Amino acid sequence: MSPILAVFRREFRSHLNTVPAYLFAAFFLSVSAAWLFLARGFFVRGEASLRSYFEVLPALLAVLLPALTMRSWAEERRTGTYELLATLPVRPGELVAAKHLAVLGVVGSVLVLSLSVPLSVLRFGAFDVGVLVTEYIGTLALASACAALGQWVSARSRTPAGAYLGTSALLLALSAIHRLPAVLGLSGIAARGLVWLSPASHFESFVRGVLDSRDLAYFAILTAGFLYLAAKALVREAWR
Amino acid sequence: MKETIIEVRSLERTYRKGPKALDGVDLDVERGVRFALLGPNGAGKSTLTRILCTLSKADAGAVRICGIPSSAGSVAVRSRIGVALQAVQTDPGATVRDQLRFQGRLFGMDARAARERAEDLIERFDLGEAAGRKAGDLSGGTKRRLHVALALVHGPELLFLDEPTAGMDPEVRALFWGEILRRNREEGTTIFFTTQYLEEAERHAESLAVIHGGRIAYRGTPSDFTARYAGAVSDGPGDLESGYLAFLETRRGTASPEDRSVPAGGKEAVRA
Numbered sequence: 001m002s003p004i005l006a007v008f009r010r011e012f013r014s015h016l017n018t019v020p021a022y023l024f025a026a027f028f029l030s031v032s033a034a035w036l037f038l039a040r041g042f043f044v045r046g047e048a049s050l051r052s053y054f055e056v057l058p059a060l061l062a063v064l065l066p067a068l069t070m071r072s073w074a075e076e077r078r079t080g081t082y083e084l085l086a087t088l089p090v091r092p093g094e095l096v097a098a099k100h101l102a103v104l105g106v107v108g109s110v111l112v113l114s115l116s117v118p119l120s121v122l123r124f125g126a127f128d129v130g131v132l133v134t135e136y137i138g139t140l141a142l143a144s145a146c147a148a149l150g151q152w153v154s155a156r157s158r159t160p161a162g163a164y165l166g167t168s169a170l171l172l173a174l175s176a177i178h179r180l181p182a183v184l185g186l187s188g189i190a191a192r193g194l195v196w197l198s199p200a201s202h203f204e205s206f207v208r209g210v211l212d213s214r215d216l217a218y219f220a221i222l223t224a225g226f227l228y229l230a231a232k233a234l235v236r237e238a239w240r
Numbered sequence: 241m242k243e244t245i246i247e248v249r250s251l252e253r254t255y256r257k258g259p260k261a262l263d264g265v266d267l268d269v270e271r272g273v274r275f276a277l278l279g280p281n282g283a284g285k286s287t288l289t290r291i292l293c294t295l296s297k298a299d300a301g302a303v304r305i306c307g308i309p310s311s312a313g314s315v316a317v318r319s320r321i322g323v324a325l326q327a328v329q330t331d332p333g334a335t336v337r338d339q340l341r342f343q344g345r346l347f348g349m350d351a352r353a354a355r356e357r358a359e360d361l362i363e364r365f366d367l368g369e370a371a372g373r374k375a376g377d378l379s380g381g382t383k384r385r386l387h388v389a390l391a392l393v394h395g396p397e398l399l400f401l402d403e404p405t406a407g408m409d410p411e412v413r414a415l416f417w418g419e420i421l422r423r424n425r426e427e428g429t430t431i432f433f434t435t436q437y438l439e440e441a442e443r444h445a446e447s448l449a450v451i452h453g454g455r456i457a458y459r460g461t462p463s464d465f466t467a468r469y470a471g472a473v474s475d476g477p478g479d480l481e482s483g484y485l486a487f488l489e490t491r492r493g494t495a496s497p498e499d500r501s502v503p504a505g506g507k508e509a510v511r512a
Contacts, residue, residue, distance in 0.1 A: 006345040014333070080329035084390070086295055087328070088346050089319035235313065 003090040004098045011102030020067040025110045027064055032056060033117055048125025050118055054135045054207045058200045061146050062171035068106055069150025070163040072099050073234065078159060082234075092231040096151060100227055103147040104140070111139060131209030138206020141219035142199055146171055148226035155233040175200045242270040244304075245398055245430050246292060251301035253287050261287040263454035265301070269447070271397075274424055274431040276445035276462075278438070280488060284454040285434050286402070292432070293323045293400050306397055319347070322391035324384075326403040332376030336367055336386055339375060340393060347394035354393075361389040364419050366412070380407035385416060392423070399423075401433040405440065417444055442466070442480035450484070452491050 015021040032053060036042050040052040076082040085095060118132055150167040157163035178198035181191035195201045199222070202215040246269035253262040261284045269275045279285045290296040291303060294314045303310040310317045330339055340361055344354025362371050365385045370378055375386060384407055391399060401420075405413045421444065423429045435441055441448055442462050450458040450465070458465060462480050469486040470478025 003346050003348075006342065010334075010342055017333070079332055080327065081331050083295070083325060083328040084330060087293060087318065087323040087325070087391075088343075089315045090346060091313070091315060 003088070004094050004101070007090070007095055007098035008101045008105070011099050012105045015068065015102060015106050018071075020071070021106050024064050024067050024106065025113065028060060028110050029114055031060060032114065036117065042121070043124075046125075048127050050121070050127070050132065050135065051207055053117060054139065054203075057139055058142060058175045058203055059172070061143055062175050063168055065103075065107070065143060065146045066150050066153075066164045066167035066171070068103050069147055069154055069167060070157075070160040072103075072151050072154040072163075073230070074154045074157040074160045074163040077237075082237075092234040093227075096155075096227050096231045096234070100144075100147055100151060100223075103150075104144055107143045107147070108140065111136060128209060134206050134209050134211045137211065138203050138215070141206070141216060142203045145199055145219045145222035145226070148223040148230070149174075152226040152230040152233065155230040155237075174198060242272065243307075244268045245271040245306055246275075246432065247302075247304040248288075248292070249302045251288070251291065251303065252299045253284075253291065253296070254299055260454050262291075262298070262301075265451070265454070265456055267449060267456055267459070269430065269432060271430055272424070272428045273446045274421075274444055275433070276441035276448040277432065277434045277451060278441060278448060278484065279434075279451035283451045285451055288451060289325075289400060289402055289432075289434060293321065293325070294318055295323075295325075319394070320397050322394070322396035322399040324387040324391040324399075324401050324404060326406060328387060330375040330383065330386055330390065333374055335372055335374055336378070337362065337371045339386065340389060343390050343393040349394075357393055361392060365389045366415055381409060381412050384408055385412065388416065388420075395427070396429065398430045398432065401431065403435060404433055405435070405437060413440075420444075438481040438484055439479075450487065452488075457491060458487065 035056045036050070036053040042052070073082065076085065118127070121127075146167075149170060150163070153166040153170065154160070154163040157166060175198065178195045178201040180186065180194050186194070196218075199219070202218045205212050205215045246267065248265055248267040251262050251265040252260065254260045263284075265284070265288060267288075277285055277289065287296065291298050291312075292305065292310070294305075294310055294312055294317050297312040305314075305317045306320045308314070308316050308320075334342070337358055340358035341351075341354045344357050345351070349357065362368055365388065367382070367385060367389065370382050370386075375383060378386065384404065388401065388404060391401075399420075404420075405416060408416060417440070420431060424431050431444075433441075433445075445462055448458075448460070448462055448465060449456050460468075465487070466478055466480050466483040468483070469490070470480075470483035
């Protein structure tokens with residue numbers, strides 16, 4: 001068994017034995033459903049689209065996902081268990097990758113549970129299944145980037161609470177950054193740059209049912225970049 | 241001539257805003273020996289041990305472990321050594337048995353081999369009663385036994401033990417050393433340990449080094465060390481502890497910087 005798979009299994013099981021994973025699932029499923037049916041009046045509007053369901057996910061993930069990533073490294077540091085991991089023949093990058101996959105495993109499981117929402121309304125209209133699949137791909141890509149950022153913050157934080165607050169603040173800021181040009185009256189390359197930087201603007205394409213390789217590349221780069229930074233932060237600390 | 245398993249040349253390490261923790265350390269340890277590294281607090285013992293375990297970087301110098309050039313994070317070296325450091329904590333939420341199995345999987349064992357190895361170590365380190373308990377609920381001495389058992393899961397050629405018996409009662413210490421000595425004798429595992437219990441070094445080490453001021457100040461056997469230093473303060477043959485205290489007194493009182501640059505045991509003493 002590869003070290004990545006061994007650590008992934010341990011981490012995934014560990015998530016299933018702790019409260020944050022269940023809080024994440026409960027709030028994610030209930031808030032997103034309440035948003036669709038109550039706040040956005042799905043049945044009143046009479047549209048065969050779940051766009052409004054997915055539109056709320058960047059903000060929801062910004063608040064909820066840090067609960068899954070906050071313990072990744074800050075907890076290992078708090079309890080002193082990182083030194084044990086550091087003595088194993090496993091590269092920091094492999095440890096980071098395994099923990100990332102475990103978080104994605106939890107998110108993926110919750111997304112499977114969330115299928116109950118589209119499945120319950122499919123009979124009320126002619127929904128485009130292709131769009132729905134694209135929306136789910138986009139959600140997983142967005143969650144992957146958010147989780148990677150969360151790992152980086154956790155790798156640099158002293159406590160899980162600090163990691164949660166730091167990750168959440170950064171994700172909320174990133175999610176709102178595409179609105180800055182309108183607020184500040186910016187235009188031209190600066191405005192386009194800020195819009196491009198925001199995960200929300202890339203996620204929007206998926207919500208519209210457009211599977212654009214540039215958006216996929218954006219989330220892949222963000223994920224790889226933050227995982228790399230997390231591994232670097234661990235190396236810097238371990239070899240101090 | 242025996243093969244050298246630890247080879248250290250001109251090793252230096254300075255912490256930011258601090259003095260030199262290591263100031264040109266040279267050291268050879270032969271394969272299969274039980275080696276004790278002694279020294280007062282702040283002498284560089286932990287820094288040297290961490291660098292040898294690939295957990296810290298050196299500023300200058302070279303290290304070879306098991307014949308492999310070693311650097312911080314070297315996976316090739318880590319797969320051949322076992323490490324049980326004093327400050328390390330095991331996962332408080334996982335049971336003793338699960339941690340031993342997980343460690344086996346991380347070293348590439350299949351599920352069955354990892355399970356068998358875990359049960360073997362549970363028996364050898366008398367962890368049977370604790371096997372189903374979470375590490376967070378264990379006493380300090382039991383945690384230390386678990387640390388050492390974890391370090392032995394993959395059958396390392398070289399075992400680093402940092403203050404291994406701290407917190408163990410005499411009975412458990414005897415059991416612990418019995419297993420370590422058996423491993424050294426039957427499997428040829430090289431044992432590198434640090435300790436503040438000098439009677440342990442005297443009884444179990446075949447070879448020792450004393451680090452002082454970031455340099456190897458003595459290198460030889462425990463009996464030679466005792467004979468050299470204990471005689472000055474005792475009418476009888478003395479023991480390692482009295483010799484060690486006399487040695488420290490000598491270093492504090494009379495050693496000049498020039499004296500410190502040459503190992504007290506002479507050049508022949510640098511190599512065991």
